[in-house]
Amino acid sequence: MPSCDVLIVGGGPAGSTCARELVRAGADVLLIDRARFPRDKVCAGWITPAVVDALDLDLVDYAAGQTLQPFRGFRTGSIDGGRRATDFGRVVSYGIRRREFDAYLLARSGVRVLAGEPVRELRRDGRGWRVNGEIHASMIVGAGGHFCPVARHLNQAADGTTHHEQVIAAQEIEFRLDAASSCRVDGEWPELFFWPDLRGYGWCVRKGDVLNVGVGRLDPEAFPATVREFAALVARLGIVPGGVPSPWKGHAYLVHATSQRRVVDDGVVLAGDAAGLALAPSGEGILTAIESGLMAAAIVIAAGGCYTHETLAAYDAALTHRIGPRGRPGPLAHLPGWITRLASRAVFGSTWLTRRILIEDGFLHTRRPPMNRGGTARSV
Ligand SMILES: Cc1cc2nc3c(=O)[nH]c(=O)nc-3n(C[C@H](O)[C@H](O)[C@H](O)COP(=O)(O)OP(=O)(O)OC[C@H]3O[C@@H](n4cnc5c(N)ncnc54)[C@H](O)[C@@H]3O)c2cc1C
Incomplete structure (x- = not known):
């Protein structure tokens, strides 16, 4: 019967980052994932330089065996309007393939992995946990993504229900371009297409000879019409000869401003999409x-084996400090439709607003202070 002090559920970026820190600190840690790696994850695969920093990622080593596509600029616009190019003249982001990226990070963490094993059952067992009836752990880090079973366990009411959540629904397809085809997306210039109500956008992100096309919207009920509309636009623009294949794969996630998930309790914290x-x-x-994987590891280490709600509560405060308040959408979320349409027209019509507000603030988060490498984690 496998047992451990800390069990991490999920081997995505949150789980593998947390695992790496705990392994380095000499903790007795086991990571369980329902998938065997490498595995696919529905995602455009865009990472900002802050990701490279937070991971302390050696880009030369990474690029030696994995796809790493530098981005130097963006083509943006409204789905029903013109396009605008914003050139940064230097690398401002990267494209990766999640299948490769997640497998690389998990292998790099050096953690013991129980792969191909979904968490089906979680029970309190004295001061610890019993998982799937056989794994015993004193502490669990729930990093199993949006549908993480640990997040469900932590957030369900006594009658087994969970509260309604305002999710972002997203669908994408990633496919290899055939050598003879002339895809109109330049690898260094991802293309973003916004709906005028600013409730979602579509993208075409090329990573070497692979193209990722997808859409994300705040209103899941708009699917599948949104996908049809966007695929038709991509075909009309002649981005890929012969159009975009199907079927697209879908997933959901929460933005921190609307998430109301409880993230800490006795013997448990949530990280990443699970939170x-x-x-x-x-x-x-x-x-x-x-970042939350780093913070989760720091709080676990600081707890020194005393995994009570009180000792872990600082994690919640650290998340709020670093990422912002949760469950409190800003005033912009409640603007009437006509104002958002006017605002979007103003942004897409201006080179300065597109660069400064849309791309630098909205996508690259260039003015967000960097997280100390390991430092913030340790200063929780
Ligand atoms: C269409 C789409 C496009 C996106 N594009 C981007 C982008 O370009 N850039 C960006 O930064 N973010 C993007 N995101 C968001 C990003 O994908 C997630 O925020 C990120 O993957 C969260 O990482 P994570 O480690 O928390 O969870 P995940 O990456 O979801 O990893 C969770 C892991 O838990 C495992 N798991 C799940 N259930 C169980 C279980 N019951 N038992 C055991 N293991 C389990 C899964 O197999 C998985 O390996 C996108 C999301 C979507 C849906």
Whole structure:
């Protein structure tokens, strides 16, 4: 019967980052994932430089065996309007393939992995946990993504129900471009197409000879019409000869401003999508998965084996400090439709606003202070 002090559920960026820190600290840690790696994850695969920093990622080593596509600029616009190019003249982000990225990070962490094993059952067992009836752990880090069973356990009412959540629904397809085809997306210039109501956007992100096309919207009920509309636009623009294949794969996630998930309790913390931490409006969730993985590891180490709600509560405060308040959408979320349409027209019509507000603030988060490498984690 496998047992451990800390069990991490999920081997995505949140879980593998947390695992790496705990392994380095000499903790007795086991990571369980329902998948065997490498595995696919529905995601455009855009990472910002803050991700590279937070992971202390050696880009030369990474690029030696994995796809790493530098981005130097963006083409943006409204889905029903013109396009605008914003050139940074230097590398401001990267494209990765999640299948490769997640497997690389998990292997790098050096953690003991129980792969191909879904968490089906979680029970309190004295001061610890019994998982699937056989794994015993004193502490659990729930990093199993949006549908993480640990997040469900922590957030369900006594009658087994969970509260309604305002999710971002997203669908994408990633496919290899055939050598002879002339895809109109330049690898260094991802293309973003916004709906005028600013409730979602579509993207075409090329990573070497692979193209990722997808859409994300705040209103899941708009699917599948949204996908049809966007695929038709991509075909009309002649981005890929012969159009975009199907079927697209879908997933959901929460942005931190609307997430109301409880993230800490006796013997448990949640990290990454399990905690609902993606940044708005881009939906960037890899960065916050990694940052929360670091913070989760720091609190576990600081707890020194005393995994009570009281000792772990500082994690919640650290998340709020770093990522922002949760469950409190800003005033912009309640603007009437006509104001958002006017605002979007103003942004897409201006080179300065597109660069400064949309791309630098909304997508690259260039003015967000960097997280000390390991430092913030230790200063929880
Ligand atoms: C269409 C789409 C596009 C996106 N594009 C981007 C982007 O370009 N850039 C960006 O930063 N973010 C993007 N995101 C968000 C990003 O994908 C997530 O925020 C990020 O993957 C969260 O990482 P995580 O480690 O928390 O969870 P995940 O990456 O979801 O990993 C969770 C792991 O838990 C495992 N698991 C799940 N259930 C169980 C179980 N019951 N038992 C055991 N294991 C389990 C899974 O197999 C998985 O390996 C996108 C999301 C979507 C849906």
